[in-house]
Amino acid sequence: MSSLYIGIMSGTSLDGIDLVLVRFGPRPQDKLQPELLDSLLCPFSELLRQQLSQLAQSGPNELELMGQVEQQLALAYADAIKQLLAKAKVAAEQISAIGCHGQTIRHRPYAQFPFTYQIGDMFRLAAQTQIRVIADFRRKDMAYGGQGAPLVPAFHKAIFAKPDSYRAILNIGGIANITLLQPNMPVRGFDTGPGNGLMDNWIQQQGLGLYDKDGLYAASGVVQQDLLANLLSDPYFQLQGPKSTGREYFNPQWLAHKLLANTYAAADVQRTLTRFTAESIKIALVNEAIEELFVCGGGAYNKVLFSDLQQLLPAVRLQQTASLGIKADDVEAMAFAWLAYAYDHKIPGNIPEVTGARKAVVLGAEFTY
Numbered sequence: 148m149s150s151l152y153i154g155i156m157s158g159t160s161l162d163g164i165d166l167v168l169v170r171f172g173p174r175p176q177d178k179l180q181p182e183l184l185d186s187l188l189c190p191f192s193e194l195l196r197q198q199l200s201q202l203a204q205s206g207p208n209e210l211e212l213m214g215q216v217e218q219q220l221a222l223a224y225a226d227a228i229k230q231l232l233a234k235a236k237v238a239a240e241q242i243s244a245i246g247c248h249g250q251t252i253r254h255r256p257y258a259q260f261p262f263t264y265q266i267g268d269m270f271r272l273a274a275q276t277q278i279r280v281i282a283d284f285r286r287k288d289m290a291y292g293g294q295g296a297p298l299v300p301a302f303h304k305a306i307f308a309k310p311d312s313y314r315a316i317l318n319i320g321g322i323a324n325i326t327l328l329q330p331n332m333p334v335r336g337f338d339t340g341p342g343n344g345l346m347d348n349w350i351q352q353q354g355l356g357l358y359d360k361d362g363l364y365a366a367s368g369v370v371q372q373d374l375l376a377n378l379l380s381d382p383y384f385q386l387q388g389p390k391s392t393g394r395e396y397f398n399p400q401w402l403a404h405k406l407l408a409n410t411y412a413a414a415d416v417q418r419t420l421t422r423f424t425a426e427s428i429k430i431a432l433v434n435e436a437i438e439e440l441f442v443c444g445g446g447a448y449n450k451v452l453f454s455d456l457q458q459l460l461p462a463v464r465l466q467q468t469a470s471l472g473i474k475a476d477d478v479e480a481m482a483f484a485w486l487a488y489a490y491d492h493k494i495p496g497n498i499p500e501v502t503g504a505r506k507a508v509v510l511g512a513e514f515t516y
């Protein structure tokens with residue numbers, strides 16, 4: 148019998164909760180394509196968004212705040228799941244499991260004792276929904292010496308790889324990450340650097356909204372070449388993979404440091420940040436003979452960013468993942484539904500060449516109701 152899974156992703160953009168309902172075939176060895184049945188985006192309340200943003204950086208009273216926010220987040224996830232089930236007209240009993248990423252509030256793969264924290268009380272989520280939850284996907288990879296990220300490459304390989312074409316999948320969320328699906332080669336993948344995160348921060352600081360819809364604000368500015376060169380001079384871009392990063396590094400303080408004593412027009416900064424994301428992705432792909440690049444994550448909708456990427460990668464056919472049947476918004480959440488399915492079928496969820504782990508392992512832990 149086929150089985151239904153729910154995937155939940157709330158990522159570094161802090162825009163809200165992405166959910167999908169997916170049907171998987173009964174036996175992984177049949178390699179049936181998963182069927183995306185429904186999806187939903189539930190924005191965070193302004194208070195929860197602010198609290199999560201606060202927790203993503205060091206500050207006073209963190210532990211107390213984290214305890215409170217973990218519970219609120221679980222309730223927000225549970226509410227979002229109830230909305231999805233009602234929309235899809237599916238009962239909780241029909242769902243095999245929820246695969247939930249949780250909310251990253253700290254990711255320190257380069258610390259003396261590397262660690263990564265994804266919060267959200269998964270027992271509360273299971274109790275509220277009466278559905279078992281598979282979560283905590285990153286820490287086992289880290290326990291085997293990996294970075295704990297990115298994890299989506301195994302899913303990309305399972306559903307997007309082609310034997311005769313060099314495909315790459317680019318996720319542009321708050322942070323951007325790439326998966327390289329080169330025929331007859333181990334899958335590679337890593338975080339390329341900032342995605343929309345710095346652009347979101349900047350437009351928010353100008354009081355012009357939460358993000359630059361379709362890149363319209365960036366389109367009103369001009370790329371400042373000296374600022375662009377300064378941004379690209381960060382050593383992260385020259386590091387070889389495995390590598391991963393987050394908001395603890397590429398954040399408003401990082402940008403403020405780069406802008407020091409300069410008085411660029413605000414729209415020019417937005418335009419330059421957009422170009423910067425595209426240029427940093429180009430650096431990551433410089434020696435790769437990619438034929439097709441599929442873009443997902445909210446950044447796929449930024450028209451200026453998309454056109455910058457196409458201009459910088461003229462030999463590559465650039466498309467959104469929608470052309471492969473999965474909307475840009477749904478890919479990451481679907482990956483977490485797949486990781487829950489992989490847990491249930493004892494399929495490793497990490498790729499050692501990607502994360503740097505010593506071996507491939509089944510990721511996640513089960514939270515029962």
Ligand SMILES: Nc1ncnc2c1ncn2[C@@H]1O[C@H](COP(=O)(O)OP(=O)(O)OP(=O)(O)O)[C@@H](O)[C@H]1O
Binds near residue numbers: 161165344358361443
């Ligand atoms: N129409 C649009 N135009 C421009 N940007 C958009 C549009 N829609 C979404 N975005 C951008 O996409 C972001 C959300 O992307 P997404 O949900 O993929 O990120 P995330 O999952 O939170 O991050 P990550 O993948 O790093 O964990 C928004 O914050 C915004 O910057």
Ligand SMILES: CC(=O)N[C@H]1[C@@H]2OC[C@@H](O2)[C@@H](O)[C@@H]1O[C@H](C)C(=O)O
Binds near residue numbers: 158263298300322323
């Ligand atoms: C620690 C963490 O939450 N990392 C996220 C983040 O958002 C994008 C990029 O940085 C990626 O490494 C990862 O998410 C995706 C889902 C991943 O693990 O593949």
